[in-house]
Amino acid sequence: xxxxxxxxxxxxxxxxxxxxxxxxxxxxxxxxxxxxxxxxxxxxxxxxxxxxxxxxxxxxxxxxxxxxxxxxxxxxxxxxxxxxxxxxxxxxxxxxxxxxxxxxxxxxxxxxxxxxxxxxxxxxxxxxxxxxxxxxxxxxxxxxxxxxxxxxxxxxxxxxxxxxxxxxxxxxxxxxxxxxxxxxxxxxxxxxxxxxxxxxxxxxxxxxxxxxxxxxxxxxxxxxxx
Ligand SMILES: *[C@@H]1O[C@H](CO)[C@@H](O)[C@H](O)[C@H]1NC(C)=O
Ligand SMILES: *[C@@H]1O[C@H](CO)[C@@H](O)[C@H](O)[C@H]1NC(C)=O
Ligand SMILES: *[C@@H]1O[C@H](CO)[C@@H](O)[C@H](O)[C@H]1NC(C)=O
Ligand SMILES: *[C@@H]1O[C@H](CO)[C@@H](O)[C@H](O)[C@H]1NC(C)=O
Ligand SMILES: *[C@@H]1O[C@H](CO)[C@@H](O)[C@H](O)[C@H]1NC(C)=O
Numbered sequence: 402x403x404x405x406x407x408x409x410x411x412x413x414x415x416x417x418x419x420x421x422x423x424x425x426x427x428x429x430x431x432x433x434x435x436x437x438x439x440x441x442x443x444x445x446x447x448x449x450x451x452x453x454x455x456x457x458x459x460x461x462x463x464x465x466x467x468x469x470x471x472x473x474x475x476x477x478x479x480x481x482x483x484x485x486x487x488x489x490x491x492x493x494x495x496x497x498x499x500x501x502x503x504x505x506x507x508x509x510x511x512x513x514x515x516x517x518x519x520x521x522x523x524x525x526x527x528x529x530x531x532x533x534x535x536x537x538x539x540x541x542x543x544x545x546x547x548x549x550x551x552x553x554x555x556x557x558x559x560x561x562x563x564x565x566x567x568x569x570x571x572x573x574x575x576x577x578x579x580x581x582x583x584x585x586x587x588x589x590x591x592x593x594x595x596x597x598x599x600x601x602x603x604x605x606x607x608x609x610x611x612x613x614x615x616x617x618x619x620x621x622x623x624x625x626x627x
């Protein structure tokens with residue numbers, strides 16, 4: 402009996418220490434970075450969420466929200482993954498999220514390096530410029546997202562970007578490819594089923610990009626590459 406209570410006290414002391422420690426370190430163990438938690442509801446509210454996918458986006462610990470991942474040490478959100486794969490036979494179109502904007506509050510996620518909004522329906526809104534200000538991004542997947550108009554040259558500011566997937570944005574065009582040359586880390590680029598029929602400097606830049614290992618360009622209207 403006495404032995405058990407000693408163990409009990411020992412456990413209480415251990416637990417107390419853990420709590421004290423996690424209160425001292427403002428990391429994800431106590432939830433998430435407050436500024437990030439307060440910014441994200443604006444992003445959430447711009448969506449029509451038929452299936453309640455974002456219903457976890459309300460408690461104090463934003464690191465536990467569906468699709469969000471925080472770095473265990475610094476506590477900041479590093480991944481936002483709401484991508485859906487339309488290529489599976491069982492895919493249900495009414496299960497994807499829809500929105501008429503991508504709220505620029507995402508810029509508050511200063512450590513975000515992985516952004517996947519693929520397959521969600523953005524109702525042919527112009528391709529947002531502010532993606533080009535998310536300087537930490539290494540992975541950007543906006544395939545099947547139903548954006549329109551021009552890919553902003555601002556994307557050329559993403560010097561850490563390794564993966565850029567814009568496949569199947571049928572109404573998105575690129576006027577001039579020169580900005581892609583500034584993506585000096587790029588390894589994978591997918592621009593299939595976009596409208597590249599009028600794109601200037603495509604051929605020239607593709608020959609100059611240093612480390613692209615994989616390139617997808619089917620059905621982009623490339624009859625005469627210039
Ligand atoms: C597709 O999703 C919607 C919304 O969740 C649901 O009402 C509908 O029953 C689903 N259809 C099929 C075929 O699973
Ligand atoms: C923890 O909070 C302190 C004081 O507010 C701040 O200086 C520090 O950068 C924070 N640490 C992390 C990992 O966010
Ligand atoms: C982007 O997302 C789509 C849909 O989920 C997926 O099929 C594709 O493989 C992703 N692209 C990359 C480069 O990971
Ligand atoms: C990003 O790129 C745009 C267009 O290429 C440029 O005008 C702008 O100054 C750049 N912004 C930053 C913060 O580098
Ligand atoms: C492709 O974009 C050009 C403008 O750059 C436009 O004139 C043309 O109609 C578009 N083609 C398709 C199939 O949308």
